[in-house]
Each structure stands twice: as C-alpha cells, then as structure tokens.
Amino acid sequence: MDNVYAPPHSELTPGGGDIHYSGFWIRLLASLIDTVWLLILTFALGWMIYGAIYFQSTDFIQGYGDLFITYVLPFLLTLAFWHYRSATPGKMVLGLKIVDAATLAKPSTGKLVVRYLCYYLSALALGLGFLWVAWDRRKQGWHDKIAGTLVIKEK
Numbered sequence: 242m243d244n245v246y247a248p249p250h251s252e253l254t255p256g257g258g259d260i261h262y263s264g265f266w267i268r269l270l271a272s273l274i275d276t277v278w279l280l281i282l283t284f285a286l287g288w289m290i291y292g293a294i295y296f297q298s299t300d301f302i303q304g305y306g307d308l309f310i311t312y313v314l315p316f317l318l319t320l321a322f323w324h325y326r327s328a329t330p331g332k333m334v335l336g337l338k339i340v341d342a343a344t345l346a347k348p349s350t351g352k353l354v355v356r357y358l359c360y361y362l363s364a365l366a367l368g369l370g371f372l373w374v375a376w377d378r379r380k381q382g383w384h385d386k387i388a389g390t391l392v393i394k395e396k
Contacts, residue, residue, distance in 0.1 A: 260345070261394035262380035263337045265372070268392060274331030279315050286310045316357060323353045332392070342381070342389045356388035 287295040290306045302308050322329045327338040327347055339356075341348045348356070363370025363383045370383030379391060 260391070261396075263392040263394055264380050265375040267335055267337065267394075268374060268380075271329065271331035271335050271337060274334060275319075275329045278330055279318070282318075283310055283315070286314075319357060320350075320353055323348075323356075324350055336395045337392050338395050340391050340393055342379070342385070342391045345391075345393075348388070348390050352388045352390060356384050356390055359384035359387045362387070 284296075287303075287307065287310055290310070291298075291303055295303065295307075302311070319329060322333075323339055326333060327340065332338060339348060339353075340346065341352065359370075363373075374380050374382045374385075377386075381391060385391060
C-alpha cells in the first residue's frame with residue numbers, strides 16, 4: 242500500500258532525471274519580480290510619452306500609446322521571453338522554465354499565446370486559477386492546464 246503522506250512521485254524526464262515542478266510560492270516570487278520590471282518600464286514609457294499627466298489622469302486609457310504600453314507591450318515582451326528563453330526574467334532569476342507538459346520540450350508559440358490569454362481566466366475567478374498551483378499534483382495553474390504547459394525547476 243502506498244504511503245498517503247509521502248510527497249507525490251514525479252514522472253521521469255526523457256533523460257532519466259526527475260521533474261521538479263515549481264510550486265506556488267516560487268512562482269509568486271517570479272511573478273512579483275516580473276511585475277516590478279514591467280511596472281518600471283510601463284511608468285517610464287508613459288512618462289516619456291505623456292509627461293507627468295500620465296500619473297495624474299483618472300482616465301482608464303489615455304490614448305493609443307497608453308493602450309500599447311499597458312496591454313500590448315507586456316503581452317509581446319512576455320511572449321518573446323517565453324518563446325526565446327522559456328521563461329520571463331523573474332523565472333530566469335529563480336531557475337524556472339516553461340515546458341510542454343506532454344513532451345517536456347519547448348512549448349509551441351500557439352501554446353504560449355493560449356497560456357498568456359488564460360492568465361485572465363485564472364485571475365477572473367478571484368485568482369483561483371493561480372492558487373490551483375498550490376494543490377495540483379503537477380503544480381499547474383488553470384492557464385497551464387488549458388495550454389498544456391508545466392513550470393519546472395532547471396537543473
């Protein structure tokens with residue numbers, strides 16, 4: 242009989258090593274690191290384009306430049322980091338990477354786009370899709386499950 246108190250067994254990678262799934266807290270830290278650098282970039286670009294009014298305005302979006310800086314640029318940067326490095330800067334600092342859940346190889350660009358868009362789904366239900374990482378066997382959030390990706394610790 243299996244020990245019900247033992248940690249879950251990980252699957253083996255094609256190279257023969259164990260997969261080390263990245264849990265909730267380390268992924269939260271990576272997300273905070275990414276939030277900080279994206280906010281610095283966003284605020285700097287907003288100030289350069291709009292001046293001090295950028296921080297004083299109560300408008301949701303101040304124009305096409307703000308729309309690009311706030312929504313399009315983070316999407317493009319995140320997707321580029323995921324595509325070329327398999328991780329955002331926060332994940333890279335912590336030694337994490339995103340892989341295809343079935344093959345453990347680099348995910349396709351299509352999977353990465355789905356993963357990013359599903360962040361919104363994970364956030365909509367009071368963040369439950371992100372919290373799911375804490376108790377999922379393979380530490381997948383809803384966005385990971387839908388896109389078919391894993392976040393693992395690099396060796």
